[in-house]
Amino acid sequence: MKQSYHEASARKRLLGVLDPDSFVELLPPQARVTSPHLPALDLPVAFDDGVVVGAGALNGRRVLAASEEGEFMGGAVGEVHGAKLTGLLERAVAQKPDAVLLLLESGGVRLHEANAGLIAVSEIMRALLAARAAGVVVIALIGGTYGCFGGMGIVAKCCDVVIMSEEGRLGMSGPEVIETAHGVEEFDARDRALVWRTVGGKHRYLLGDADDLVEDDIAAFRAAAIRALDAARPPTLDNLLAEHAFLAQRLHLFGTCRDALDIWRALGLKTAESVALLDTAGFLEAAEKIRLRG
Amino acid sequence: MTAKPKNLTRDWGTQPANRIARLRRAATLFPGKEAPPEAIGRLLAAVIESGDRVCLEGNNQKQADFLAKALAALDPAVVHDLHMVQSVLALPEHLDIFERGIATKLDFSFSGPQGARLARLVGEGRIDIGSIHTYLELFARYFVDLTPRVALIVAEAADRAGNLYTGPNTEDTPAIVEATAFKSGIVVAQVNEVRDTLPRVDIPADWVDFFVHSPAPHYIEPLFTRDPAHISEIQVLMAMMVIKGIYAEYGVQRLNYGIGFDTAAVELLLPTYAADLGLRGKICKYWAINPHPTLIPAIESGFVESIHSFGSELGMEAYIAARPDVFFVGADGSMRSNRAFCQAAGHYACDLFIGSTLQIDLAGNSSTATLGRITGFGGAPNMGADARGRRHASPAWLKAGRESHPQDGGMPRGRKLVVQVVETYREHMEPAFVEKLDAWKLADTAHMPLPPVMIYGEDVTHVVTEEGIANLLACRDDDDREQAIRGVAGYTPVGLARDRRKVENLRDRGVIRRAEDLGIDKRRATRDLLAARSIKDLVRASGGLYDPPRRFRNW
Incomplete structure (x- = not known):
C-alpha cells in the first residue's frame, strides 16, 4: 500500500525515507528545546520547535537528516528551528556523512520571531553551502502539504538536488503573500489550479528547478533520495557560472510568458492543458525530451 | 357528447373549462407554445389565477430559476394568495414569492439553505405552512389533495413541438407533470435550449402547454461531490x-x-x-x-x-x-x-x-x-x-x-x-x-x-x-x-x-x-x-x- 508523503507527519516521512530503525534523533522532543519567543506572545510551543533532526542510514549509507513539520506554524523557521538545521549542517561539515537529507515543509521565516528567524535562515544557507563545499551532497525533498516557500524556498535551491512530487510546491513568495502584496489581479491565491501550475512539482520539474519528480509515496521519495546520493554538484566557480548562464537563458526564453501554460506550450509540450491530469509516469515520459535541466 | 341527465345540475367539467380559459388568455400574447423570454411575466399572469396551487420545480439539484424569478416579479395586486407546493425551497426567490405577498401557503419537503429565513417568515406570520413532508409523501399528495393547477418546471431542452428532454437530471419532473397535466392543469417549462430534434423524449409535448428558452442555463448544484x-x-x-x-x-x-x-x-x-x-x-x-x-x-x-x-x-x-x-x-x-x-x-x-x-x-x-x-x-x-x-x-x-x-x-x-x-x-x-x-x-x-x-x-x-x-x-x-x-x-x-x-x-x-x-x-x-x-x-x-x-x- 502506498503511504502518502503529502499527508504524513514530519516524523513519519523521515522514518519512512531512512533505513528502518536507523534514525537517532538529536535534540528530541524530550529535550524540550522550545522557542523562547512564542510564550511572550501567548502562543503554544512545540517540543521540537517544528523540526526533527538527527542521524541515520539511507540504503546503508550514513546520512544526517532533518524533517520540518508543517502542522506546527506551517513549518515556519524560528530561532530554535533554524539553529537545529544550522547545527545539523555544521555537523555535516565536521563529520562528512554521505549526504544530508532536508525534508522541507515551510512557509519561510516565522514572522513572530522576526529578526531571529531571518538570521536563522541566512545561517542555514551559509552552513548548507559550507557542507557542499566540504563535499557533502545535500538533497531537498519537497512534497508536504504546506509547500516550501520564502527563505526555505531559497534554501531548497541551494541544495545539490531537489526531489519533488506533483503535490509539492516550491517558490519564493507564497501564493497568499503575492496576493496580499500585489493584489488578486496579479495572483489569485484561491485559484488552486493557478497555484499548482505556477509553483507545483510538475512545473518546477519542467523548468529544471526540480531534478526529480516522484509519486506522492514515501517509498518513491526514498528511492529518489537513494538515486541522488552520488549526485553532488560542488559549488565551484565553473558550476556557478553555468547555473547563472542557465537562468539567464531561461529568463530570455520565457520572461514574457504570463502563465505556466504559455511556458509549457513554448517548451513544445503538445498537450499542455492535460499536464495536470497525467500520472507521474506519463508525465515523466512527456517531459523527458523537452524539460529544462539546470 | 353524451346528453346530461336533466336532474343533475352540477357541471362536471369546470377544471377543463377553466384550463381552456387560461389557455385563451395566453393565446393573445404570442402564437404557439414557445414563449419569448420577455413575455414570461405576462404568460404567468395569464395562466395563474389568485388562490391557485402552484408547483415550482426545484429540488436540491436542478432549479427552475428563471421561472422562479418571473413568478416572484408578478404584481401581487393581480396574482396573490397562491398555495405553493414544491419539493425544495432552495433559492431566495422561493421565499421572495411569500415576502412580496404573491403566495401565502406552503407545502414542501426540504428547505436546506433557506431554513433560517423560512423560520423567520413563519414567525412573522407571512407563510402559512400546511405540512412538511418527505419527498414521497409530497409526490403522493400531488395525486390526492395537493394537485397543482399550474406547474412551472425545468428541462434541458425542448423541440419545436414542446417535447422535453430532461436528461440525467430528470429528477422530480415526471411526477409533477403527470399530476398536473392529467388534472387539467397548465404546464410551463423553462429550457436551456430549443433544438430541432431531441436526444430522447422524457416528457411528451402534449403534456406541456408552454416552454420558454431561459436566457441562462438553469442552475444545478453539485450537491453530492465530496472531496x-x-x-x-x-x-x-x-x-x-x-x-x-x-x-x-x-x-x-x-x-x-x-x-x-x-x-x-x-x-x-x-x-x-x-x-x-x-x-x-x-x-x-x-x-x-x-x-x-x-x-x-x-x-x-x-x-x-x-x-x-x-x-x-x-x-x-x-x-x-x-x-x-x-x-x-x-x-x-x-x-x-x-x-x-x-x-x-x-x-x-x-x-x-x-x-x-x-x-x-x-x-x-x-x-x-x-x-x-x-x-x-x-x-x-x-x-x-x-x-x-x-x-x-x-x-x-x-x-x-x-x-x-x-x-x-x-x-x-x-x-x-x-x-x-x-x-x-x-x-x-x-x-x-x-x-x-x-x-x-x-x-x-x-x-x-x-x-x-x-x-x-x-x-x-x-x-x-x-x-x-x-x-x-x-x-x-x-x-x-x-x-x-x-x-x-x-x-x-x-x-x-x-x-x-x-x-x-x-x-x-x-x-x-x-x-x-x-x-x-x-x-x-x-x-x-x-x-x-x-x-x-x-x-x-x-x-x-x-x-x-x-x-x-x-x-
Whole structure:
C-alpha cells in the first residue's frame, strides 16, 4: 500500500525515507528545546520547535537528516528551528556523512520571531553551502502539504538536488503573500489550479528547478533520495557560472510568458492543458525530451 | 357528447373549462407554445389565477430559476394568495414569492439553505405552512389533495413541438407533470435550449402547454461531490467498522444512503479494505443512490452491479454514459434519473440505509433540526425506515428480522437495517448524543404538530461511532437500548453517564462491539487506506471521464 508523503507527519516521512530503525534523533522532543519567543506572545510551543533532526542510514549509507513539520506554524523557521538545521549542517561539515537529507515543509521565516528567524535562515544557507563545499551532497525533498516557500524556498535551491512530487510546491513568495502584496489581479491565491501550475512539482520539474519528480509515496521519495546520493554538484566557480548562464537563458526564453501554460506550450509540450491530469509516469515520459535541466 | 341527465345540475367539467380559459388568455400574447423570454411575466399572469396551487420545480439539484424569478416579479395586486407546493425551497426567490405577498401557503419537503429565513417568515406570520413532508409523501399528495393547477418546471431542452428532454437530471419532473397535466392543469417549462430534434423524449409535448428558452442555463448544484481530501482518519475507522461489522456480517447487497464524508469513506474503502476481506461480489452490489464521484473506485474495482439514481451529479455525465451496464442510461446514451422511483426503490428494494445526523437521543431518535431553522425532511425518513409493507425476502433482511424478533414461535418477520454513523462530537465540539433533541424546542417555537425527527429510534438498528457499534436489534428492553447508545457515545455527557457494568455486559453479549472486538487494527485506520485521496485521484480512477466542477479542482 502506498503511504502518502503529502499527508504524513514530519516524523513519519523521515522514518519512512531512512533505513528502518536507523534514525537517532538529536535534540528530541524530550529535550524540550522550545522557542523562547512564542510564550511572550501567548502562543503554544512545540517540543521540537517544528523540526526533527538527527542521524541515520539511507540504503546503508550514513546520512544526517532533518524533517520540518508543517502542522506546527506551517513549518515556519524560528530561532530554535533554524539553529537545529544550522547545527545539523555544521555537523555535516565536521563529520562528512554521505549526504544530508532536508525534508522541507515551510512557509519561510516565522514572522513572530522576526529578526531571529531571518538570521536563522541566512545561517542555514551559509552552513548548507559550507557542507557542499566540504563535499557533502545535500538533497531537498519537497512534497508536504504546506509547500516550501520564502527563505526555505531559497534554501531548497541551494541544495545539490531537489526531489519533488506533483503535490509539492516550491517558490519564493507564497501564493497568499503575492496576493496580499500585489493584489488578486496579479495572483489569485484561491485559484488552486493557478497555484499548482505556477509553483507545483510538475512545473518546477519542467523548468529544471526540480531534478526529480516522484509519486506522492514515501517509498518513491526514498528511492529518489537513494538515486541522488552520488549526485553532488560542488559549488565551484565553473558550476556557478553555468547555473547563472542557465537562468539567464531561461529568463530570455520565457520572461514574457504570463502563465505556466504559455511556458509549457513554448517548451513544445503538445498537450499542455492535460499536464495536470497525467500520472507521474506519463508525465515523466512527456517531459523527458523537452524539460529544462539546470 | 353524451346528453346530461336533466336532474343533475352540477357541471362536471369546470377544471377543463377553466384550463381552456387560461389557455385563451395566453393565446393573445404570442402564437404557439414557445414563449419569448420577455413575455414570461405576462404568460404567468395569464395562466395563474389568485388562490391557485402552484408547483415550482426545484429540488436540491436542478432549479427552475428563471421561472422562479418571473413568478416572484408578478404584481401581487393581480396574482396573490397562491398555495405553493414544491419539493425544495432552495433559492431566495422561493421565499421572495411569500415576502412580496404573491403566495401565502406552503407545502414542501426540504428547505436546506433557506431554513433560517423560512423560520423567520413563519414567525412573522407571512407563510402559512400546511405540512412538511418527505419527498414521497409530497409526490403522493400531488395525486390526492395537493394537485397543482399550474406547474412551472425545468428541462434541458425542448423541440419545436414542446417535447422535453430532461436528461440525467430528470429528477422530480415526471411526477409533477403527470399530476398536473392529467388534472387539467397548465404546464410551463423553462429550457436551456430549443433544438430541432431531441436526444430522447422524457416528457411528451402534449403534456406541456408552454416552454420558454431561459436566457441562462438553469442552475444545478453539485450537491453530492465530496472531496476525499477532507475525509478524516476517524471516518476511515468508522468505515472499517461499518464494512466488517455490518456489511459483511449481514451480507448487505442492496443499499441506499445519505451522502456525506462518513459514507464516502465507506465507498473508498471498498476497493481496498473490503476487497482485502474478500467481500467483492458479496456486498454492495445494487444501489439506489446519486451517481456521485467517490463511487468511481468501487465501480471500477468491480463491486457495483447496478445504480439507480434520484438525480445526477455535475461532472459525472461522460463517466455515467460510458458505464451503461451500471447506470440507467437511455438509448441516446445519457442517464435518466427519477426521484419518485428511486425513493420507492430506497424504501422497498434496499436492505440497508446508512446516514449521518446531527443529534441522537437515548432512544435512538435522530434529528437534523436546529433552533431557528426549518429545514424539512427530504427523503431520509422514507429510506431510513423499516418498510412494513415489504413482503419479499433477502438474507440480510431475514437475518436482521431474526435478531429483532425472538424465535419464540411468534410471527417471524424481516427487518431493514438502518444505520446511523456519527462521530461522538460534531464540529465546534457539539456532542452528537443528547438527552433531549433540539427538535422538541423547535416544534414548540415553530408550532409544529410533532418534533421534526428524521429517523425514529424504533427504526434504527445500529449506531456506529469511533467508539464502536451498538446493535439496537439485539437489545432486549429500553434500558439495554439506552445503555447501548451511551456505550458508544464516547466522552459526551451522555457517554460519560453510562452504567459501566451494564455496558461491559452488553459488550459481552455482542450488543456493543468495539473495533478490537471486530478484529480491526486501529493502526490501519489511516487515509492511506482510501482508494482515492483527492479529486484528482477520482478523475484518474475514471480514466479521465469524470469532469469535476471548477471549485473542486486544483488544476
